[in-house]
Amino acid sequence: MLRLRLQVIGCPRRALALTDTPRPNCLDCQGAGGIARDYGHPETGEYEGTDWEFCPCWTAWALPLIPLPRRLWRTPPGGYSNEPPF
Template identity: 60%
Template sequence: MLRFRLAVAGCPRRALVLTDTPRPDCLHCAGEGGHSYDYGDYDTGEYAGSHWEFCDCWTARSVTLLPLPRWPRWLRRRHDGRDPWGPNGYSNEPPF
């Protein structure tokens, strides 16, 4: 049985998606949707990464419902330190 929920996806453009969730009472994954396996390098035995294996209770598919609009360029905040609005959202420029 599929358990749908709404989510916001951010790649390549922000969109509203309908996605499946793992079954919370699954005996194999305990509602996490799968298991993570760590593996190491064959020669040195050092940690080399991890691999995620999905459980059968979760399909991990999503369907895009509608793309979300982008903010107009004049409403976007600058992230380079030249933002005329302070960190609390108020302007720090003189009123004249």
């Protein structure tokens, strides 16, 4: 059963997308959507990284619906002032 939600994605451009949600009562992943497995070097046993295994209760997909406008951060003419606004 699909549990749909809206999410903002950023690849290749920011957009509003429809995605699936992991089951919150899943016994395998406890609602996280996957299980993180740490692994180490076979000889020294030192930590090398983490693999993420997706849980069967969730499929990682996103259907982009509408693109979002780009953010324009502009400095006002003359720069910012530290004077009170009154």
